[in-house]
Amino acid sequence: MLRNKLIQLILQRHSYLCVGLDTDVQKLPLHLRENKNGILLFNKAIIDATRDYCVSYKPNIAFYESLGSKGWDILGETLEYIGAEHFTIADAKRGDIGNTASMYARTFFETYSFDGITVAPYMGEDSVMPFLEYDNKWVILLALTSNRGAFDFQFTKNIQDEMLFETVIQKAQQWGTINNLMYVIGATKAQYIERVRELAPSHFLLIPGIGVQGGSLHDISLLGMNHDIGLLVNNTREIIYASNGEDFAIHAQKKAKGIQEEMSKYLQVRLL
Amino acid sequence: MLRNKLIQLILQRHSYLCVGLDTDVQKLPLHLRENKNGILLFNKAIIDATRDYCVSYKPNIAFYESLGSKGWDILGETLEYIGAEHFTIADAKRGDIGNTASMYARTFFETYSFDGITVAPYMGEDSVMPFLEYDNKWVILLALTSNRGAFDFQFTKNIQDEMLFETVIQKAQQWGTINNLMYVIGATKAQYIERVRELAPSHFLLIPGIGVQGGSLHDISLLGMNHDIGLLVNNTREIIYASNGEDFAIHAQKKAKGIQEEMSKYLQVRLL
Numbered sequence: 001m002l003r004n005k006l007i008q009l010i011l012q013r014h015s016y017l018c019v020g021l022d023t024d025v026q027k028l029p030l031h032l033r034e035n036k037n038g039i040l041l042f043n044k045a046i047i048d049a050t051r052d053y054c055v056s057y058k059p060n061i062a063f064y065e066s067l068g069s070k071g072w073d074i075l076g077e078t079l080e081y082i083g084a085e086h087f088t089i090a091d092a093k094r095g096d097i098g099n100t101a102s103m104y105a106r107t108f109f110e111t112y113s114f115d116g117i118t119v120a121p122y123m124g125e126d127s128v129m130p131f132l133e134y135d136n137k138w139v140i141l142l143a144l145t146s147n148r149g150a151f152d153f154q155f156t157k158n159i160q161d162e163m164l165f166e167t168v169i170q171k172a173q174q175w176g177t178i179n180n181l182m183y184v185i186g187a188t189k190a191q192y193i194e195r196v197r198e199l200a201p202s203h204f205l206l207i208p209g210i211g212v213q214g215g216s217l218h219d220i221s222l223l224g225m226n227h228d229i230g231l232l233v234n235n236t237r238e239i240i241y242a243s244n245g246e247d248f249a250i251h252a253q254k255k256a257k258g259i260q261e262e263m264s265k266y267l268q269v270r271l272l
Numbered sequence: 273m274l275r276n277k278l279i280q281l282i283l284q285r286h287s288y289l290c291v292g293l294d295t296d297v298q299k300l301p302l303h304l305r306e307n308k309n310g311i312l313l314f315n316k317a318i319i320d321a322t323r324d325y326c327v328s329y330k331p332n333i334a335f336y337e338s339l340g341s342k343g344w345d346i347l348g349e350t351l352e353y354i355g356a357e358h359f360t361i362a363d364a365k366r367g368d369i370g371n372t373a374s375m376y377a378r379t380f381f382e383t384y385s386f387d388g389i390t391v392a393p394y395m396g397e398d399s400v401m402p403f404l405e406y407d408n409k410w411v412i413l414l415a416l417t418s419n420r421g422a423f424d425f426q427f428t429k430n431i432q433d434e435m436l437f438e439t440v441i442q443k444a445q446q447w448g449t450i451n452n453l454m455y456v457i458g459a460t461k462a463q464y465i466e467r468v469r470e471l472a473p474s475h476f477l478l479i480p481g482i483g484v485q486g487g488s489l490h491d492i493s494l495l496g497m498n499h500d501i502g503l504l505v506n507n508t509r510e511i512i513y514a515s516n517g518e519d520f521a522i523h524a525q526k527k528a529k530g531i532q533e534e535m536s537k538y539l540q541v542r543l544l
């Protein structure tokens with residue numbers, strides 16, 4: 001997807017919401033847990049309920065992979081069901097040497113036609129470049145993640161007093177552009193978003209960690225939004241597991257709509 | 273697999289060779305490329321030809337994933353064919369927040385019963401721990417990789433003049449033990465193996481990068497072997513693509529046997 005199209009979708013729907021599709025069979029409503037197509041039916045119902053309120057969907061690949069080959073079929077059918085009017089993200093966090101990274105790129109950009117993939121930076125340039133060779137496809141590079149373990153390495157200061165996530169953000173700008181590179185910045189680390197915007201004023205940021213993980217939509221919107229909006233904010237569990245009754249889709253829609261309405265306010269302020 | 277069993281296999285076969293099964297359909301011998309079971313037939317022939325000369329197999333998951341769901345079936349059948357007398361490694365380089373890491377662990381330790389999985393360290397402790405909760409299963413943590421991109425972040429010095437890969441090696445010893453944690457150290461970085469052995473004298477190291485990538489088996493054996501051997505040295509392309517004729521398995525065997533014989537010499541010196 002082109003950057004301009006993504007921005008247009010955001011402005012049309014007054015939303016920069018990304019819905020995570022981390023569908024865990026053990027968390028499905030009971031009537032679907034016993035259905036052999038339960039996961040796909042669940043995903044389709046969530047997509048139908050939320051598509052007007054979000055601009056992106058992000059299946060975390062682990063949840064499909066853990067089902068073996070049938071999980072990959074479900075992933076493919078889910079992706080097809082989403083269609084072309086949402087930015088689709090394979091949350092795969094892949095990262096490997098050049099020839100292997102090319103295979104991963106083939107997986108997520110050809111075998112499955114995602115718009116973007118999350119990539120881990122540890123192995124450096126040649127683990128990232130093969131993904132950037134595709135037109136209109138995106139690398140979404142882990143920079144500052146939302147989890148507690150982020151403190152183990154990402155904040156390590158180098159001898160220029162620069163933290164590892166800062167080095168990652170800067171170095172990656174030699175590899176990709178604002179048209180094919182985003183960064184993952186956890187909402188739980190909102191106090192660093194101003195610094196991220198100094199380093200990457202124009203890039204899109206994918207922001208997980210609001211909701212269950214505790215990040216504030218208000219804070220990250222205030223601090224992270226740029227002249228092109230530049231934000232995709234993910235919510236997974238509060239939406240897809242809003243209820244585990246038969247009415248789960250209605251509750252998912254209500255939650256997604258609530259987030260979209262809050263986003264709409266922040267967009268209005270920004271666009272005044 | 274228990275650590276003691278791995279050591280016994282090494283001593284029995286006079287080998288610490290790991291054969292990479294990065295089977296790329298485009299590199300198959302012509303007579304198999306046109307066969308719809310070509311990849312599985314190729315893997316089985318390679319396994320039959322090499323199983324006496326190696327102690328481990330390491331399919332890189334990217335090569336199976338890129339085929340969609342049928343690739344995962346091939347992976348499962350390959351794993352079953354290897355059996356229980358080789359240490360099996362899912363070269364997956366996964367790394368995600370806690371609840372997602374648990375799903376990846378389920379994938380590679382339950383849905384597919386690998387002995388170990390390669391894991392990326394960037395997201396820290398909670399991205400690694402779920403894999404360590406399984407008995408007799410291993411995390412093989414990326415520390416110093418064999419590729420050029422390793423220089424982008426892994427050598428970044430912190431304010432104590434310690435490089436990132438050193439921090440990773442030390443920090444991870446708070447998470448796992450010599451019985452469930454190995455490190456990936458690229459053979460192309462042999463000059464750092466002495467330092468790695470200072471930091472992790474007793475851990476097993478998985479060493480890719482001999483052969484096509486240019487690392488020296490002699491050097492890494494001399495510098496890396498410890499009192500329990502402590503090495504698994506991977507070779508992929510020189511073995512599995514030794515020939516692309518119908519006689520590929522004979523050539524693969526010859527190459528694997530040659531490496532095993534060289535390893536046997538280093539083992540003798542060590543065990544004198």
